[in-house]
Amino acid sequence: MIQAILRRCKKCGRYTLRKDRCPYCGGEVENPHPPKYSPDDRYFIYRMCMKILSGQLPVPDDIKNKVVEKFLLAKQQTSEQQVETVETSQQ
Numbered sequence: 001m002i003q004a005i006l007r008r009c010k011k012c013g014r015y016t017l018r019k020d021r022c023p024y025c026g027g028e029v030e031n032p033h034p035p036k037y038s039p040d041d042r043y044f045i046y047r048m049c050m051k052i053l054s055g056q057l058p059v060p061d062d063i064k065n066k067v068v069e070k071f072l073l074a075k076q077q078t079s080e081q082q083v084e085t086v087e088t089s090q091q
């Protein structure tokens with residue numbers, strides 16, 4: 001994942017691969033996008049569904065239906081695994 005290695009400088013806002021300091025200005029670097037999506041992330045489908053249903057993500061109706069289907073399926077499958085997933089993704 002590219003997000004896992006990219007850092008952004010807090011001072012000048014440039015992106016770098018360095019993890020300690022900005023190579024341009026020496027400023028502190030931070031992870032610009034904490035990884036939110038992973039193939040194991042069962043909440044991804046929830047967020048996707050919310051975006052689509054709220055109109056933030058315009059998609060054709062057939063895709064919308066598929067996502068809603070997956071959402072319902074995921075809902076059934078995750079009831080017991082949710083706690084574990086949340087703990088792992090917050091580390």
Ligand SMILES: [Zn+2]
Binds near residue numbers: 009
């Ligand atoms: Zn910098």
